[in-house]
Every structure is written in structure tokens, then in C-alpha cells.
Amino acid sequence: MRGYHDIGGLPLGEVERSQHDHAFWEKRVDAMLVLLSRKGLITTDELRLGIETLGADAYERLSYYERWIASKSRALVARGVITTDELGRRMAAAARADAA
Amino acid sequence: MSARFRPGDRVAVRSAYPPGHIRTPHYIRGKTGVIERLCGAFPNPEELAYGRNGLPAQPLYRVRFRQDQVWPGYLGGAGDTIDIEIYEHWLDPA
Numbered sequence: 648m649r650g651y652h653d654i655g656g657l658p659l660g661e662v663e664r665s666q667h668d669h670a671f672w673e674k675r676v677d678a679m680l681v682l683l684s685r686k687g688l689i690t691t692d693e694l695r696l697g698i699e700t701l702g703a704d705a706y707e708r709l710s711y712y713e714r715w716i717a718s719k720s721r722a723l724v725a726r727g728v729i730t731t732d733e734l735g736r737r738m739a740a741a742a743r744a745d746a747a
Numbered sequence: 748m749s750a751r752f753r754p755g756d757r758v759a760v761r762s763a764y765p766p767g768h769i770r771t772p773h774y775i776r777g778k779t780g781v782i783e784r785l786c787g788a789f790p791n792p793e794e795l796a797y798g799r800n801g802l803p804a805q806p807l808y809r810v811r812f813r814q815d816q817v818w819p820g821y822l823g824g825a826g827d828t829i830d831i832e833i834y835e836h837w838l839d840p841a
Contacts, residue, residue, distance in 0.1 A: 648764050649773045656774040656818065696768040696796035726798060 651703040673712040681717065683728075693742045750806045751835055756782045757808060759841040760833060768796035771837045779841045780812035783830055789836065806835040 654740075683689040697718025698706070709717060723729045752758060762777040770792050785808055790801025814827040821827070 648766065650769070653769075653773045655772045669770045690798075692768055692792040692795035694797060695792075722798075727788060 651706055652699050669712075676712045676715050676719075680715065681727050683719070683723075688726065688728050689719065694718050697721050697739050750785050750788075750808075751800055752782045752785075752806075752808060752840075754782050754784055754836065757841040758782060758808075758838040760810075760839050761839060763806065763837075771832065771833055775812065775817065775831055778812055778817055780810040780831075783809040783811045786832055789834075791836075808838065814832070817818055836838075 667729065680689070680694065684691070695718075698714045701709070701714060701717055705717070706714065720729075720734060724734065726730055749789045757779060758781070759779045760771060760776050764773075764776070785806060788804035788806050792801065794801040810833050811828050811830050811832050814823055814829055815821040815825060817829060
């Protein structure tokens with residue numbers, strides 16, 4: 648089976664070569680991976696496996712760093728670094744803070 | 748580390764399609780190339796992906812392929828090549 652991410656050689660049109668700035672949250676997501684890797688709490692390969700198993704629909708719908716968040720969350724729960732309940736409560740609190 | 752191949756050896760990339768985290772690109776499976784160099788030995792990413800240690804470390808080779816043998820109808824130069832780094836367990840003698 649060919650993974651939906653494994654697109655080498657497929658006809659996908661022009662490559663978008665323009666540069667773009669990263670939002671602050673994207674930089675935080677990137678920095679978080681560096682810190683987690685240094686602490687031995689995740690590997691690049693765990694991150695990649697998570698992205699490669701998001702499902703083709705989610706992979707297409709999510710932006711680059713949204714994929715990272717989805718994959719990282721799953722990997723950290725799988726390793727027992729965080730729990731699903733902790734994650735859910737913190738996400739709800741953040742959503743409330745945003746709405747306020 | 749005992750490396751099975753030496754620079755100059757002809758190798759075929761295995762035509763295998765298991766699920767999981769695979770670092771061997773789909774487009775190069777089943778193709779034949781030449782060992783360009785041994786890069787070293789590294790924990791197996793297919794195992795690291797599941798939180799295991801990936802040991803023993805697997806020899807990683809840089810393998811050189813002719814572009815006109817990788818891409819059907821390739822229009823570039825006849826001498827064009829592509830180098831891909833591939834773990835030993837994906838290679839057979841050719």
C-alpha cells in the first residue's frame with residue numbers, strides 16, 4: 648500500500664515556492680517538539696507515524712503544524728506523558744479563555 | 748557493525764509494502780542501484796516510530812540510481828542519477 652504522504656513522482660502541479668511567515672503558535676509547536684525530543688519523550692519517527700496515520704482526509708484538511716499537534720498529542724498520550732483527560736480539560740479551558 | 752554491502756555493489760530495493768512508518772520511498776521499491784557509500788548505522792526508524800529503541804542499529808547506505816531507470820519516459824540527461832539513503836534490510840544483492 649502506498650501512504651497518502653508518500654507522493655514522490657505523482658503529478659501534483661506547480662510547486663509553490665513563495666516564502667511565508669510562521670504564526671507564533673506554529674513556532675511554539677516547533678519549539679515544543681525540540682524540547683520533547685531532547686527530553687527523550689518523543690522521536691521524529693513517532694511524530695511521522697502519527698502524521699502518516701491521521702487518515703487521508705485529515706491529512707489534506709490540516710495545515711502543516713496542525714498535523715504536528717494532532718500527532719504529538721496522540722504520541723504523548725500513548726507514552727503516558729499526558730492523559731487524554733488532562734488534554735481535554737486544558738483544551739476546554741483554552742477555548743473558554745479564547746471566548747472570554 | 749557488520750555491513751553486508753560495499754561501495755560499488757549492485758543492489759535491488761525490496762518490493763515490500765507493509766503498513767507502518769517506512770523510510771524507503773514508494774517510487775524506489777523494486778528498482779536496482781549501486782551502493783555509493785555506507786553512511787553509518789542508526790536505530791531502525793520503523794521501530795522508533797512505535798516507541799521502541801530500534802536496536803541493533805541498522806546499516807544505512809547511500810544508493811545511486813539512474814534516473815532513466817527510476818522514471819518511465821525520463822526526459823533529462825542520460826547520465827542523471829538520484830541518491831537515496833536506504834536501510835540495509837530493504838536491500839537485496841542484484
